[in-house]
Amino acid sequence: MTTFADLGVPTPIADALTAEGKASPFPIQEKTLPDTLSGRDVLGRGKTGSGKTLAFSVPLVTRLAQACVRRKPGRPTALVLSPTRELATQIATAMEPLAAAVGLRVTTVFGGVKQTRQESALRAGADIVVACPGRLEDLMRQRIVSLDDVQITVLDEADHMADLGFLPVVTRILAATPAGGQRLLFSATLDNGVDKLVKRFLTKPVTHSLEDATSPVAQMTHHVFRVASTTEKTALVKELASGTGRRILFTRTKHQAKKLAKKLTAEGIPAVDLHGNLSQAQRDRNLASFAAPDGAKVLVATDVAARGVHVDGVELVVHVDPPAEHKAYLHRSGRTARAGSAGDVVTICLPEQWGDLRKLLQKAAIKVPGQQVTAQSDVVDELVGERAPYREAPVVAAPQQQAKKQGGQGRRRSSQGGARSSAGHSAGGRSGGRRGGSGSGRSGSGRGRSAAASGQSEQQTSRPAAKPVYSSSSAKADTGAAAPRRRRRASRPAGAPRG
Incomplete structure (x- = not known):
């Protein structure tokens, strides 16, 4: 049985793989490692679940460790591009034990979260950045990260990046990396423009294609x-x-x-x-x-x-x-x-x-x-097969009870000042009286409520103290907020010009 050490993987990294239960390589790893470890550009093709993540993670970490790279703030020496946040997280999780074994740092960059943590990690110095194209390009424009020192670039799931429309961004990112660096591209297919990336950015790539993306999985x-x-x-x-x-x-x-x-x-x-x-x-x-x-x-x-x-x-x-x-x-x-x-x-x-x-x-x-x-x-x-035992769903408090618990506020003033919120009225057991016609509303502080106003107050149970939003068809005349305008109009002499 072939081991990672047999393929030239250094002992610290091979030991880290063994500790993760990965003592022997999968076929795509066994075929690509001799070329990737030697520094050649590689085009790897294989269907999902074939082990592509380790196929590029192992040589990337190994070559950076052998190069004895010097860590610099905002200037990574390796870059992995991924189409989705989930895949970027998965790649980083698989790579971190290997990187830690040789003293390298890994960080992720993707959208959907505040960039503060990512910015801090980059400025503290990260050797390997696993990124989604959109957020990475944004940080490049802000001059938070520079790709001038990148020695190894990996494109994972390149066909999916093409499906998502990322190829223009990916092209700009690759163009910002040094031309002489090693580039590895892993993709299930070469359609939708992926072949253009290969021709432009990979130098005499060695192609390893285990099977077509549609070939059946035996298991x-x-x-x-x-x-x-x-x-x-x-x-x-x-x-x-x-x-x-x-x-x-x-x-x-x-x-x-x-x-x-x-x-x-x-x-x-x-x-x-x-x-x-x-x-x-x-x-x-x-x-x-x-x-x-x-x-x-x-x-x-x-x-x-x-x-x-x-x-x-x-x-x-x-x-x-x-x-x-x-x-x-x-x-x-x-x-x-x-x-x-x-x-x-x-x-x-x-x-x-x-x-x-x-x-x-x-x-x-x-x-x-x-x-x-x-x-x-x-x-x-x-x-x-065997059915799982029934498990009780977690008990979630009713909206009224949640509103009561927030700061102990059983009653709140509404944005009009003086009107009680629906959460307070529900706690007092009086909300049902306002679900009838317009004549069923109670006067709270000298201002009558219409049925529309009551319904709006009830909708605010899960969002207490929110300001009401009126459309052009809302009955503003029935609300306290519109009353001052009526008084101003009444005090203006007939025929007088508007202010």
Whole structure:
């Protein structure tokens, strides 16, 4: 059995890999390491889950350590470009133990968070920067980071950067790195302009292509479950989510991901969501829960998790909604059966989706018949296996109670001054009297309330003391804020010019 040390990896880094349970290289690592360690430009092609991250991380750290680089504020000596925040975080996590073994520092740069921490890390000195193109270019324009000292540049998932429209930014970033540096590009395909990057920025690259991106994964089993209605689909999704192992459920939209995660949790199946509407802190928290031994076993996600999310032990991927195109299907499916492990992929198909799904599977080179099933079918029962025990959903305080607890303020003055907020009225048990017609409102401080004003106050329960926003059709005349204007108009003599 070949080891990393056999391929020329220094002992400290090889030991760090062994400590992480990675004593022997995967095929793409074994084939590329002789060339990458020697300093040659390399073009690596392989499907998701093949081990590309270590294929460039090991030579990058090794060559920087051998070069005895001097750390400078804001001037990294190695750069890794990634299309997404999740993938950038995953790369940095995999690289940090190797870098620490030889005294190198790694930091990440991406959008969606304040740049203060990133700015501080760069000014303190970082040898390796793992970055998303947009935020990196922004920091370059602010002169917070310079790429003049970069000796090794890596493009990971270059085809996905092209899909996201990042190639113009990537081109500008690569042009800002020294021409003589080593460049490594890893991509599943060379379409959408990736080949132009290769021709312009890689010098006589050695190409290592293990297999086509659509070649089947031996350890991955595909299933297509056809259901007769949305009601049967809902029951099937719950059944597929109820196993003991980790599983990822993919939906088409952010709203569906959030709604489904909340619904499963309420039904005793703890689930977390991952989509573009979450802050980076929320994404990190949910991913940490999904990866934790005692955390949620179900992750409901949009295509934001189709690349760059690696969690050990994902045994099942469910396409709750079939993706729009075959590349998304392959990358979603690639969250399971990674690094030699086995896994299953299920696509749920409604009658009206069957025609499009057949075409998608044909493009993805997936040959699997559709099976008409229900949640009680034997094939479903066999696939799910042992069911996880029911777990109570966490108790969330009602909006009124949350409002009461914030600083002990049972009553608040509204922005008009003197009107009680809906949180205070709800606590006093009087809010129900204002849900009728306009004549049912009470006068609080000498000013009558219309039904519209009462409804607006009730909506402020979760956002106490917020200023009301009026559209052009709002009944301003019924509010206290408009009263002074009526008095000014009344005091102006008839026919007098406006102020």
